Amino acid sequence: MEVCPFEGITMEGGQVEFTDACRLCRVCIKACPTGAIWLEQSDAGPILERDKYKDVLIFAEQRQGRIQPVTYELIGKGLELARCLGQEVIVFLAGRDLKAQAHELLLYGVSRVYLYEHKALEHFRIEPYTSLIVDLVNDTLPNILLMGATPVGRSLAPRVAARLRTGLTADCTSLSVKENGDLVQTRPAFGGDVMAQIITPRHRPQMATVRHKVMASAPRLAEPKGEVKECAVDESKLKSGIAVLKFEPYQITTSISDAEIVVAGGRGVGRPEGLKLLEQLAVEVGGALGVTRPLVEQGWADYTMQIGMSGRTIRPRLYIGCGISGAIQHVAGMRGAEAIFAINSDPNAPIFDIAHYGLVGDMYEIVPHLIAMIREGDDPNGVFQLS
Amino acid sequence: MHFVVCIKQVPEGTEVEIDEEKGILKREGVESKLNVYDTYALEAAVALKEEFGGSVTVISMGPPQAEAVIRESYMLGADEGYLLSDRVFAGADTLATSYTLASAIRQLSDADIIFCGMQTTDGDTAQVGPGIAELLGLPHASYVKRLCTLEADAIILETDMGDGIESLKIELPCLLTVTNEINQPRLPSFRLKQGTKNRPVTIWDHQALVGAKQGYFGLDGSPTQVERIFPPPKSQEQVIWQGTPFELSQRMCAKLRELKYI
Numbered sequence: 001m002e003v004c005p006f007e008g009i010t011m012e013g014g015q016v017e018f019t020d021a022c023r024l025c026r027v028c029i030k031a032c033p034t035g036a037i038w039l040e041q042s043d044a045g046p047i048l049e050r051d052k053y054k055d056v057l058i059f060a061e062q063r064q065g066r067i068q069p070v071t072y073e074l075i076g077k078g079l080e081l082a083r084c085l086g087q088e089v090i091v092f093l094a095g096r097d098l099k100a101q102a103h104e105l106l107l108y109g110v111s112r113v114y115l116y117e118h119k120a121l122e123h124f125r126i127e128p129y130t131s132l133i134v135d136l137v138n139d140t141l142p143n144i145l146l147m148g149a150t151p152v153g154r155s156l157a158p159r160v161a162a163r164l165r166t167g168l169t170a171d172c173t174s175l176s177v178k179e180n181g182d183l184v185q186t187r188p189a190f191g192g193d194v195m196a197q198i199i200t201p202r203h204r205p206q207m208a209t210v211r212h213k214v215m216a217s218a219p220r221l222a223e224p225k226g227e228v229k230e231c232a233v234d235e236s237k238l239k240s241g242i243a244v245l246k247f248e249p250y251q252i253t254t255s256i257s258d259a260e261i262v263v264a265g266g267r268g269v270g271r272p273e274g275l276k277l278l279e280q281l282a283v284e285v286g287g288a289l290g291v292t293r294p295l296v297e298q299g300w301a302d303y304t305m306q307i308g309m310s311g312r313t314i315r316p317r318l319y320i321g322c323g324i325s326g327a328i329q330h331v332a333g334m335r336g337a338e339a340i341f342a343i344n345s346d347p348n349a350p351i352f353d354i355a356h357y358g359l360v361g362d363m364y365e366i367v368p369h370l371i372a373m374i375r376e377g378d379d380p381n382g383v384f385q386l387s
Numbered sequence: 388m389h390f391v392v393c394i395k396q397v398p399e400g401t402e403v404e405i406d407e408e409k410g411i412l413k414r415e416g417v418e419s420k421l422n423v424y425d426t427y428a429l430e431a432a433v434a435l436k437e438e439f440g441g442s443v444t445v446i447s448m449g450p451p452q453a454e455a456v457i458r459e460s461y462m463l464g465a466d467e468g469y470l471l472s473d474r475v476f477a478g479a480d481t482l483a484t485s486y487t488l489a490s491a492i493r494q495l496s497d498a499d500i501i502f503c504g505m506q507t508t509d510g511d512t513a514q515v516g517p518g519i520a521e522l523l524g525l526p527h528a529s530y531v532k533r534l535c536t537l538e539a540d541a542i543i544l545e546t547d548m549g550d551g552i553e554s555l556k557i558e559l560p561c562l563l564t565v566t567n568e569i570n571q572p573r574l575p576s577f578r579l580k581q582g583t584k585n586r587p588v589t590i591w592d593h594q595a596l597v598g599a600k601q602g603y604f605g606l607d608g609s610p611t612q613v614e615r616i617f618p619p620p621k622s623q624e625q626v627i628w629q630g631t632p633f634e635l636s637q638r639m640c641a642k643l644r645e646l647k648y649i
């Protein structure tokens with residue numbers, strides 16, 4: 001009974017009863033020592049002909065003609081999965097005037113880029129993009145379809161999955177394949193307190209989204225491999241109930257709730273210039289700047305930057321706290337961060353109890369070095385540099 | 388106009404503890420509440436109703452006790468509520484959930500705008516809304532952060548695309564998933580609490596959803612399967628570094644690089 005995460009099992013008069021709280025998560029079945037619990041499941045649907053489905057299809061997301069970096073990360077993972085199965089990576093790319101970008105993608109080891117060019121595809125619109133991808137899937141029968149967990153990917157993937165009637169797993173943190181081609185998808189559940197391993201055993205393609213910076217990018221090769229296949233766009237697929245009126249790019253970095261990396265400053269910052277220093281660090285690591293409540297009360301920072309119980313809850317991949325004591329009200333809003341670095345001059349500060357990496361020292365002495373070192377390491381020929 | 392809002396009851400807080408020795412989950416005193424993102428969806432619908440007239444219907448799929456969130460929505464201005472509750476619906480992944488909700492919305496037949504939260508705090512997939520839109524064949528927009536103009540047959544709005552704001556005009560009927568920036572949800576009204584005490588909540592089981600395919604509900608209708616649940620990889624190492632500022636920066640920089648943050 002205590003195995004159940006939902007309190008879905010009760011014992012009545014020596015009889016095990018399942019309550020409505022049961023979510024059929026099957027934890028109990030695996031935990032049952034005598035095999036007394038099982039699940040009756042009608043084997044709905046035809047038997048899957050696994051051999052019919054091959055290759056990993058990647059949705060290459062472009063925004064204003066620029067391929068989004070998550071695409072190269074998906075290709076990196078896709079190549080790894082395809083290699084295990086002796087298969088290939090193919091790419092879907094849609095937009096306007098994208099020949100150069102399509103050829104650029106060939107430098108990352110993919111076998112074929114299916115390119116759809118049309119002025120009506122310039123901006124992402126859900127219906128045409130869904131139709132074109134579904135058509136490509138029906139033509140190529142991929143085993144796996146990967147998309148970035150970006151606003152576009154998170155909008156598109158569930159529609160494609162629903163039309164194809166296949167499974168989709170959001171925000172996977174790890175992906176691997178079994179010998180039979182089944183994709184093992186791992187993602188955090190219950191707000192990150194547990195990990196769930198999910199499979200899509202009877203449907204193809206197996207779909208998953210992955211966030212930016214979770215997987216390593218594919219290396220850029222010296223010579224392109226593969227080919228670009230220009231696909232005719234059927235006008236009837238372009239119908240949409242949506243008109244894009246305007247796009248206004250953000251000038252500054254994103255808000256702390258969405259940011260993958262957050263640099264946070266506390267009262268230890270001492271003076272407003274200290275926040276400028278932390279802002280520089282935030283820019284260097286490509287993150288957003290957050291603060292503790294006292295700094296908002298001082299008027300040094302906007303309320304939208306406050307992390308904690310009465311501010312925003314954040315779950316970034318990386319949190320760097322500087323001059324923050326680690327009061328429970330602050331920690332409540334950031335303990336879900338994947339990696340926590342803390343810089344504090346007091347070795348007994350409670351923040352060190354939850355930090356993965358604690359630096360005991362003065363932030364004014366440490367942070368400037370840190371900024372310089374990160375900058376030095378910048379590789380001008382980095383993989384994200386598009387020619 | 389008829390506004391439909393999909394709301395879900397979720398566990399309060401997400402603290403689940405893992406018993407390291409036995410490798411099992413512990414969950415103490417699970418309280419339930421309305422998914423916070425759905426309060427923004429509901430507020431958006433109620434505000435439109437107040438300005439332009441019409442009615443607001445809420446729909447939730449869940450166990451019988453999920454009636455509580457429908458009652459709560461009455462205190463927040465919803466006019467009518469449906470609870471889709473049936474053992475057959477249990478074990479649904481996002482596709483089966485979308486299918487069940489879409490079937491119910493189709494049954495209502497006259498929705499002009501369907502609102503969803505941008506995600507739930509337990510499932511946390513953001514997939515159900517777009518899934519419903521697809522199954523109903525409607526256009527949708529995700530991450531709507533502002534409603535600008537409502538016309539007879541279209542709505543103009545702004546969405547957060549991560550890298551900027553996109554203004555869209557969408558034909559009605561349509562589905563919108565909203566962010567927590569779209570409004571400031573009101574507090575439950577005592578007057579409405581009193582006034583809606585006897586308002587019924589309609590319970591629908593799978594038979595009430597005419598024309599829906601039973602194999603598409605719940606576990607059977609879910610292509611994804613949870614194979615295993617396990618504790619997250621031990622929260623890395625926990626170390627405290629001492630040294631000169633230069634040494635400390637070096638270590639931190641090397642670690643950031645090793646972990647691929649930079």
Ligand SMILES: Cc1cc2nc3c(=O)[nH]c(=O)nc-3n(C[C@H](O)[C@H](O)[C@H](O)COP(=O)(O)OP(=O)(O)OC[C@H]3O[C@@H](n4cnc5c(N)ncnc54)[C@H](O)[C@@H]3O)c2cc1C
Nearest residue numbers: 266267268292293308309310311323324325330345346363
């Ligand atoms: C109902 C309620 C709700 C609250 N909600 C929130 C909330 O949402 N968010 C929030 O943040 N707080 C919240 N608080 C406030 C919270 O209790 C703490 O007061 C606050 O988080 C402390 O902020 P701090 O760590 O920046 O400051 P302090 O606790 O003053 O800590 C400053 C730290 O900086 C260190 N330091 C000083 N100088 C340096 C230096 N040069 N280099 C490195 N380290 C240095 C010090 O050793 C100290 O540990 C709330 C409080 C209440 C009562």
Ligand SMILES: Nc1ncnc2c1ncn2[C@@H]1O[C@H](COP(=O)(O)O)[C@@H](O)[C@H]1O
Nearest residue numbers: 393448503504506507510512513514515
């Ligand atoms: N069981 C459910 N009942 C009603 N609405 C739901 C349900 N599950 C999800 N939703 C809606 O879909 C949104 C996204 O949920 P999710 O895909 O789980 O993150 C929620 O904010 C709700 O509006």
